[in-house]
Amino acid sequence: MRGHQVSASQEEALLQGPKVVVTGATGLLGRAVCREFEIGGWIVIGTGYRRARPRFLRCDLTDEGAVKRLLHEHKPEVVIHCAAERRPDVMEGHNEAAVNLNVHATSTLAKESENQISSHSNQKKSSDHQAEYPQIFHVLDGQLREAHDSPDLPRIECISRCECPLGTAVCGSFFTYISTDYVFDGRNPPYGEDDSPNPLNEYGRSKLDGEREVLRHCPGAVILRIPVLFGEVETVTESAVTSLWLKVQEATEESCILDHCLQRFPTSTQDVATVCRKLAERARQDPFIRGIFHFSGKEQMTKYEMAVAMAQAFNLPSNHLIPRTELSADMTSRPMNSQLNCSRLELLNLSVEPQAFTAAITDCLWPFTADKRWRQTVFH
DSSP: OTTEEOOHHHHHHOOSSOEEEEETTTSHHHHHHHHHHHHTTOEEEEEESTTOOTTSEEEOTTOHHHHHHHHHHHOOSEEEEOOOOOOHHHHHHOHHHHHIIIIIIHHHHHHHHHHOBOSOOOOOOOSSHHHHOHHHHHHHOTTOOEEEOOSSSOEEOOSSSSOOBTTSSOBSOEEEEEEEGGGSOSSSOSBOTTSOOOOOSHHHHHHHHHHHHHHHHOTTOEEEEEOOEEOSOSSGGGSTTTTHHHHHTOOSSSOEEEEOSSBBOOEEHHHHHHHHHHHHHHHHHOTTOOEEEEOOOSOOBOHHHHHHHHHHHTTOOOTTEEEEOSOOTTSOOOOSBOOBOOHHHHHTTOOOOOOOHHHHHHHHHGGGSTTOGGGHHHHO
8 A cells, every 4th residue: 555554563552542643753753742642641653754663654644645544544533743844954955845745745634634533432622711711712713613502412613524512423633733933034023823924934934834724724723833843862963953962072173163143942842742742632622722822942042052051061161162143144044033922822721841951952962972872772
């Protein structure tokens, strides 16, 4: 079967319980999301493509038929779409393939999630959330409202195109699309969920187009915008943050110039994964969880400041690190400061307190220190 392969052992593992499909499960964020849902007691169906491994399904997300088969076969309650081409410099030179993944595959997943009938049968409507958070539900209510009365169960205009009484089968898989702070131009931070996007590069434009496809095809979905990520990496080059470790270790007579202009908010994949799980679990009880949300670390840092923090955390010299205070003329355009306002998640008690950068980055990097490189083969 093209693009979608399932092993017998994976089929046996699909026991009764809430199911989540995680795309990009072999990537930096996807691995963290899979772990978080597994710890939370979910049945996790992770997908990958080029890096697919025995415990994941191999699915080409640009193959519409493969996506349909994946969701129709497993009927997940929740779909977390982590897969993306997330490297701005790569996108500037290889736009077509990246757009196929960031836009067209997202459109297919959104449509198929909208059309799904989930296998779960115990979703209940929250009784108090709309009254408790009127300022939020004024925004989130949108197209989800009571359609007509029933003598037994309330009925609502469902997220999908069918009508279902609450308390029976759930209409549609709850779809979460991972987007980016790069949808903003960085000229007037902090940015709220309703501020107008204005991306500066192809990456930001592709993710914004993906957002629009999600809202067009799956109005009950959640869009979660996040900034630059770091986490438990397989190689230090897997993240733009942890890749700075290579510069930190170049403590030679040669100086290393690092950007000290662009303001970033490095964010732990573990924290993002927790937010994804909290959103999914709340959505099982409350159909008003929908729309755009922001989550971000709180520490504002340039690449130079991140590298210095890494050096200090491991008691390494940093005098070879030189801050560059002017933008490079040949670099891909990026927002100067795309800080995200995360108040919507916080008002709904769906956020988490971000981990302190120094502590979190130390946990990520210590396996790559000179005397502990052997741990790289153990972690994964």
